[in-house]
Amino acid sequence: MGIDMTVTIGGAAGQGIQTVGDLLALVCHRAGLYLMVINDFESRIRGGHSFMQLRISDEPVYAADDGIHLLVALNRGSLAVHAEEIRAGGYALIDERSEGDDKAGEGGEAGIAVVGFRRLAEEAGGRIMANTVAAGAALGTLGAPDELVESVIKDQFRDKSQTVRDNNLEAARMGRNAVAEIRFDWRLQWPGQNPRGKLVSGAQALALGALAADCRVACFYPMSPATGVMVGMAGYMDRFPLVVEQAEDEIAAINMVIGASFAGVRAMTATSGGGFSLMAEGIGMAGITETPAVVVNAQRPGPATGLPTRTAQGDLHFVIHAAQDEFPRFVLAPRTLDEGYETMIRAFHLAEQYQVPVIVLVDQYFTDSLGIAGRKWVVPEIVERFLVSDAEMENPARYRRFSTSGSGISPRAVPCAGKARVMVTANEHAEDGHLSEAISDRNGQMEKRAKKMKRMVEEMRSPEVLHPDSSLLLVAWGSTCGVVREAVMRLRRENHDVGAVFFSDIWPFPAAAAAVALSGPGQFVMVELNASAQLGALIRAHTGLHAAGAIVRYDGRPMKPGGLMHDAMQYLEVSDG
Amino acid sequence: MVDLNAYHNDFENKWCPGCGNFGVLNAVKKALAEQEIPPENVLLVSGIGQAAKTPHFLNCNFFHGLHGRALPVAAGALLANHDLNILVHMGDGDCYGEGGNHLLAALRRNLDVTLLVHDNRVYGLTKGQASPTSRYGFASSAQPFGSFSDAMNPMALALSQGAGFIARGYCGEVDHLAGLIRAGMAYPGFAMIDIMQVCVTYNPVNTYSYYNERILMIDEKEHRADDWQAAIHMALQPEETIPIGIMYQKETRPFTSRIRTLSDGPLIARTRDPSAVQAVLDELG
Ligand SMILES: Cc1ncc(C[n+]2csc(CCOP(=O)(O)OP(=O)(O)O)c2C)c(N)n1
Numbered sequence: 029m030g031i032d033m034t035v036t037i038g039g040a041a042g043q044g045i046q047t048v049g050d051l052l053a054l055v056c057h058r059a060g061l062y063l064m065v066i067n068d069f070e071s072r073i074r075g076g077h078s079f080m081q082l083r084i085s086d087e088p089v090y091a092a093d094d095g096i097h098l099l100v101a102l103n104r105g106s107l108a109v110h111a112e113e114i115r116a117g118g119y120a121l122i123d124e125r126s127e128g129d130d131k132a133g134e135g136g137e138a139g140i141a142v143v144g145f146r147r148l149a150e151e152a153g154g155r156i157m158a159n160t161v162a163a164g165a166a167l168g169t170l171g172a173p174d175e176l177v178e179s180v181i182k183d184q185f186r187d188k189s190q191t192v193r194d195n196n197l198e199a200a201r202m203g204r205n206a207v208a209e210i211r212f213d214w215r216l217q218w219p220g221q222n223p224r225g226k227l228v229s230g231a232q233a234l235a236l237g238a239l240a241a242d243c244r245v246a247c248f249y250p251m252s253p254a255t256g257v258m259v260g261m262a263g264y265m266d267r268f269p270l271v272v273e274q275a276e277d278e279i280a281a282i283n284m285v286i287g288a289s290f291a292g293v294r295a296m297t298a299t300s301g302g303g304f305s306l307m308a309e310g311i312g313m314a315g316i317t318e319t320p321a322v323v324v325n326a327q328r329p330g331p332a333t334g335l336p337t338r339t340a341q342g343d344l345h346f347v348i349h350a351a352q353d354e355f356p357r358f359v360l361a362p363r364t365l366d367e368g369y370e371t372m373i374r375a376f377h378l379a380e381q382y383q384v385p386v387i388v389l390v391d392q393y394f395t396d397s398l399g400i401a402g403r404k405w406v407v408p409e410i411v412e413r414f415l416v417s418d419a420e421m422e423n424p425a426r427y428r429r430f431s432t433s434g435s436g437i438s439p440r441a442v443p444c445a446g447k448a449r450v451m452v453t454a455n456e457h458a459e460d461g462h463l464s465e466a467i468s469d470r471n472g473q474m475e476k477r478a479k480k481m482k483r484m485v486e487e488m489r490s491p492e493v494l495h496p497d498s499s500l501l502l503v504a505w506g507s508t509c510g511v512v513r514e515a516v517m518r519l520r521r522e523n524h525d526v527g528a529v530f531f532s533d534i535w536p537f538p539a540a541a542a543a544v545a546l547s548g549p550g551q552f553v554m555v556e557l558n559a560s561a562q563l564g565a566l567i568r569a570h571t572g573l574h575a576a577g578a579i580v581r582y583d584g585r586p587m588k589p590g591g592l593m594h595d596a597m598q599y600l601e602v603s604d605g
Numbered sequence: 606m607v608d609l610n611a612y613h614n615d616f617e618n619k620w621c622p623g624c625g626n627f628g629v630l631n632a633v634k635k636a637l638a639e640q641e642i643p644p645e646n647v648l649l650v651s652g653i654g655q656a657a658k659t660p661h662f663l664n665c666n667f668f669h670g671l672h673g674r675a676l677p678v679a680a681g682a683l684l685a686n687h688d689l690n691i692l693v694h695m696g697d698g699d700c701y702g703e704g705g706n707h708l709l710a711a712l713r714r715n716l717d718v719t720l721l722v723h724d725n726r727v728y729g730l731t732k733g734q735a736s737p738t739s740r741y742g743f744a745s746s747a748q749p750f751g752s753f754s755d756a757m758n759p760m761a762l763a764l765s766q767g768a769g770f771i772a773r774g775y776c777g778e779v780d781h782l783a784g785l786i787r788a789g790m791a792y793p794g795f796a797m798i799d800i801m802q803v804c805v806t807y808n809p810v811n812t813y814s815y816y817n818e819r820i821l822m823i824d825e826k827e828h829r830a831d832d833w834q835a836a837i838h839m840a841l842q843p844e845e846t847i848p849i850g851i852m853y854q855k856e857t858r859p860f861t862s863r864i865r866t867l868s869d870g871p872l873i874a875r876t877r878d879p880s881a882v883q884a885v886l887d888e889l890g
Contacts, residue, residue: 057890226889236889240882244872245684264885265866269875271684276710280677283670287650287681290668291689292873295681313671407882442873443648443666443682444689453661453669454653462616462661463669 031061031086033097033214035166036113038079038106041069044159048100049080051163053227053398054180055172056084060222064510065398066092066586069337077109084170086219088402090364090510094590097214100166102145102159114138117213121165123158141165141210148202153195160196164203171215174204225402226365230394230507233365233401234324235260237372238296239268242411243322245288245295246272247281249303252336253392254326257298278303282310286319290452292415292442294376298324301343302333304350311385312351313454318430318438318477320379320386322372327391329557329584338584339392341506341557345565347387348535356480358386358487359535361506365401367532368394373408378487380414382480383440389534391557393586394507418446428459432472436479481536488533490541495520495527499550500599503575505531505563508587512555515592524600525550531563539570551576553599555592558582607638614664625802626655628776629723630662633692635779636786637665648689650679652704654696654730656723656802673703676711679718680860686871687861690790691718698728701737701757711795712766717859719789719796722759723776725804726811733807743810759799760840760852764833769857770796771836773849775820776803777813781849788851794859801847816847823850830854 037048049065056063064083083093094113099120101107107120114120116137123145143165149157160181167177181200185193228236234257238246248258262272275281281297288295299307304325314321325347329340347359358378362371368390375386416439418424427448431438438459443450451461456473458464492509493501494516504512509530516528529545529552531538546552546567554564554575561578568574579595581587612634620626637647647665651657653672660667670678675693682689700708700722711720727745728734735743735752738759742751763771770792774782782800789796801820803813828835828850836853861867869875 223890226886228889236882236886239885240879242877244875245681247681267881267885269866269869269872269877271864271866271872273680273684275677276706279674280680280707280710283674283677284681284684286670287668287678287683288685289681290678291648291682291685293685295685309671310674317668317670405886407879407886409879411877443668444646444686447645449645449664450666451660452667454671455669461667463658 031084031216032089033084034093034095035082035084035098035100036079036096036110037100037102038077038110039102040105041076041078043102045078045080045102047159048102048163048166049082051160051180051184052082052166054184055167055177056082057223057227057400058180058221059172059176060219060224061086061216062088062224062400063227063398064089064092066393067396077105079106079110084216088400089514091514091589092586094588098166098169098212100162102162119169119210119212121162121169121207139210141207143203143206148206149199152199152202157196157199160199161203164200165207168204168207169210169212171218173218176218176221225400226405227398228365228401229256229396229398230365230368230390231256231396232260233368234298234372234388234390234395236405237369238376239264239270240369240405240407241373241376242294243296243376244269244271244293245285246270246297247275247284247295248297248299249275249278249281251300251303253328253395254298254300254303254324256395257324257326278306279310282307282321282323285321286310286314286317289319289321290317290443292445294320294380296322296324298326300326300328301346304343304347308350311357312353312355314385315351315355315357315477316456317452317454318383318440319452320383322375322379322386322388324388324390326395327389329582335584337392339557339586340582340584341391341508341562342559342582343389344534344558344562347389355477356382356384356484357535358384358484359389360386361389361532361534362394363506363509363530363532365399366403366405369401369405371532377412380412382484383437384480384484389506391507414440416441418448421448424448429461430457430459430473430476432459432476435483436476438476485536485538488536488538488541490538491545492530493527493545496545496548498527498548499525500596501527501529501546501548501550501552502555502596503529503546503552503563503567504555505534508555508557511587511589511592514589515596518589519593519596519600526596526600534563537566537570542567543571543573546571546573551599553596554578554580555587556580557587607641607643609634609638612637612644612664614662616661618662620655621806623805625725625776625804626659626723628779629721629782629800629802630659632774632779632782632786633659633663633721635783636790639783640787640790642690646690648682648691649694650675650682650691651694652696652699654699654728656694656696656729657699659694673699674707675699676704676707676716676720680711680714680716683717683861684872686873687717687867688871692790693718693720695720695722696729697722697724697726697738698736701759709766712763712768714860715769715794715857717794717861719786720798721786722797722799723802724759724799725802725808727804727808729804729807740810745807758840761837763797764837764840764853768797768853769794769855770851771853772798772851773847774798774800775816775849776800777816778820778849781822785851792854794857801849819844819847821846821848823848823852
């Protein structure tokens with residue numbers, strides 16, 4: 029690996045961290061570099077501190093890393109917060125010097141460059157461009173070619189006046205000139221303009237997947253970190269047969285989704301744990317009325333309100349069991365951006381094929397992070413609807429929505445589309461859709477629904493396995509797979525005998541495939557962002573296989589490769605020795 | 606007029622003999638028949654309760670969902686297909702209690718459905734507890750010392766929230782109620798009809814004779830439907846008399862005509878264009 033470095037932009041909320049970060053990300057993307065950008069919104073010191081961290085590389089990267097090569101400190105506090113993390117030889121770009129600012133980095137060996145973001149912005153035409161000055165300075169430090177930076181700035185301010193564009197170009201130039209003297213050890217080789225894929229966030233990947241899947245109604249109640257998914261769709265209402273509607277609460281959102289789906293279009297919602305809790309009864313209704321519904325749960329830590337802007341994987345058991353009694357559902361946990369897009373297409377397909385709710389389980393780290401999605405995103409030519417109409421019925425007057433004959437999947441017609449009456453109740457019901465307490469109806473419908481599980485489990489994709497014969501396998505699911513992949517790659521470079529197993533498809537649990545993946549000669553250890561290693565418990569329950577241990581984190585922060593390698597070494601020392 | 610039997614569904618009805626819901630059921634059949642809407646073109650959406658079982662006794666399409674949640678289901682169905690004729694059946698507990706927030710939202714959206722609240726001022730299905738419209742002091746097994754809350758006033762609430770069509774009906778005046786339902790269905794926007802419905806088993810206060818003594822049909826010549834002041838006055842008057850009829854009606858902009866996407870036809874009828882998605886993806890590089 030040639031290039032692998034981290035740039036952190038720190039400041040107070042509302043200072044425009046995002047503007048600087050976005051410009052950097054866009055320039056790197058256009059140059060053909062790979063990126064992993066995480067957003068960390070938190071108050072570590074008084075006054076509020078947020079940061080955006082870009083890991084930049086010329087090879088695909090799967091996680092954020094420890095250590096900072098270049099810090100852009102938009103306010104004074106940022107330098108204090110991050111000073112220790114700056115690598116020897118690294119740099120901090122600051123606005124103006126203040127007392128105590130001369131030492132930074134490991135052993136105080138990092139440089140500090142006073143750029144004067146606000147002063148230069150004023151010279152360029154206004155203080156508002158301080159962020160552009162900062163971006164120009166950062167890109168200058170990294171040695172980004174001028175024409176590349178300028179082309180991105182022109183695009184970013186495309187919709188603004190010529191003056192605004194010119195002033196911003198000037199601001200970036202002034203930022204760059206201010207750092208002309210800096211000799212930065214990690215100056216990048218700029219490969220030229222050849223993007224490696226799409227620069228998107230996880231939320232965007234899900235939104236675009238839903239669009240590709242022909243989702244036509246999306247209802248939601250705002251809740252971090254899920255809101256981005258819905259916002260990511262709302263802008264397309266004028267270009268697609270799509271309505272995105274903010275509901276009065278999450279209960280309304282799921283019921284609207286079910287109403288829309290019942291009436292014949294694909295529909296979804298996105299929420300986080302608290303909202304998902306409110307949706308539980310609705311999920312059950314999708315189950316018993318066999319109405320397709322796609323629900324994204326973007327996890328954050330903690331019961332109730334928890335840690336709103338943090339990440340976690342603590343809802344796994346909850347989403348598998350949410351709502352009373354038993355009914356079939358799918359739970360899918362995309363591991364990468366590409367998979368996020370594709371999972372939404374699959375989710376809508378499976379929801380309609382099996383007439384079940386499908387839960388797409390992601391987390392704050394997944395939805396809020398940006399990266400390069402390198403695979404080609406295929407737009408399905410046709411979406412299969414699995415609907416029946418009068419024309420296909422022998423006698424529409426005798427149509428039975430919940431017929432028990434056949435595979436367990438009853439014929440689904442759309443109301444008011446013909447003579448067939450579509451009668452649906454969330455009470456237990458007879459085949460015709462009327463509520464019923466008859467033992468034969470209850471058992472008939474329960475068994476019919478349960479029968480679907482047998483076929484549904486065959487839809488589950490096997491976990492991906494890296495180096496199955498290793499003495500230690502690290503087992504992860506969803507977005508945590510990225511950091512595990514990274515750690516395994518590094519550990520193997522250090523000659524450790526380690527592999528990994530990555531689950532995306534969680535429910536119905538792919539027990540047979542899991543057993544195969546985990547039955548290698550070595551032991552396996554769970555890596556999860558929840559306290560009890562919930563996937564580990566599922567594996568145990570469904571395969572009888574026991575993990576040798578678990579590396580878990582529930583403080584709301586994503587894992588980084590360094591810490592994970594350190595934790596994994598414990599198990600390696602045992603097995604190596 | 607379509608034969609009333611065309612709307613009949615012989616699913617076994619277990620309402621108590623004399624239940625006010627029978628009057629509502631008959632009024633719905635009559636309203637649909639008079640408008641000549643074939644049963645297969647009607648979608649009934651309901652919550653949970655005795656009132657919410659009404660769709661089972663009609664030969665139409667229906668979605669009988671969760672307690673309190675009929676309005677969002679109806680909203681979703683309408684977004685998918687705004688050509689649907691939707692009637693929403695809810696009880697007072699269903700609509701004003703469990704689903705109160707959805708009523709507020711439906712009023713704000715001006716959801717183009719007709720809402721029939723079977724308002725028996727008691728929880729029927731769960732055997733007689735106080736409801737949001739039970740009067741203060743209403744005694745039941747669950748409120749042996751009387752309910753501690755005042756009754757809400759659904760008409761005044763809806764009026765205060767800018768509702769465009771508000772009517773009150775009575776289960777004992779079936780033809781009159783059928784006329785209100787017809788007017789509600791013809792109204793472009795949210796039409797809310799609160800129906801004085803007698804519960805012969807659990808509400809000993811609001812009986813047929815209680816209503817028969819108080820009901821007064823609104824005289825269209827005396828009460829101009831677009832006079833909001835008169836309407837709110839009527840809604841707030843003490844219950845010595847109970848005016849029934851259209852209390853308030855004005856022209857409004859229905860929910861689905863506020864959404865530009867829907868001006869190109871119902872979502873369900875639109876064709877999918879994969880190349881439009883491809884174009885969006887291409888914009889991302
Ligand atoms: C979430 C939920 N809570 C409670 C119930 C129990 N429940 C069923 S109907 C009902 C109230 C019925 O009263 P109302 O809505 O006035 O209708 P009625 O039966 O009087 O027609 C209740 C509390 C339920 N089904 N679901």
